[in-house]
Amino acid sequence: MTINSQDTHNFNISDKFQDIAPFGEVVGYGAERVVFAAASDPKHFVVKVCIGDTDAINIQEYSNYSMLRWNFSKWVAPCRLLEHEGRQLLIMDRTYPTEPCNYPQHIPQLFLDIKKHNWGMLRSSVVCHDYHKVKKTTSWKKGGMRYVDWQTMPR
């Protein structure tokens, strides 16, 4: 199945997936993925589907999570990879939008794609839900923290 980027701006996109998974409403879209509430538990989980033919970004994000979960679990929304009819779907804990004043002022250096929309509230803390781009050159454990001025960050 091929999905083009124009489709991501069409909220009827979910119709295209009825045949492959029980998705709920669209909760967001980025340049590379469209994100649905999971029909089975829409409050707590989302399903992330790559736009286009390759699922490499979902696979990369899951691979990053399998490393980050040991020392950086408080910074990321947990995810699992689900193969479904030839597609690699990412099932991730659902986060919720919040004010920039709730965001952490310092975050680990390893995050490379820093945008407000890549973070959201999960239980009582703000975590990253788009971490397919992370710094690999430094050790996962080291690398330090950086200050982020969220007010001036792009959406």
Ligand SMILES: Nc1ncnc2c1ncn2[C@@H]1O[C@H](COP(=O)(O)OP(=O)(O)O)[C@@H](O)[C@H]1O
């Ligand atoms: N775990 C999540 N919970 C709630 N909304 C999410 C989650 N992951 C992504 N989203 C929403 O979907 C949008 C696109 O997802 P994202 O992972 O950023 O895709 P892309 O890799 O294409 O940028 C996000 O900006 C956000 O609004």
Ligand SMILES: [Mg+2]
């Ligand atoms: Mg994003």
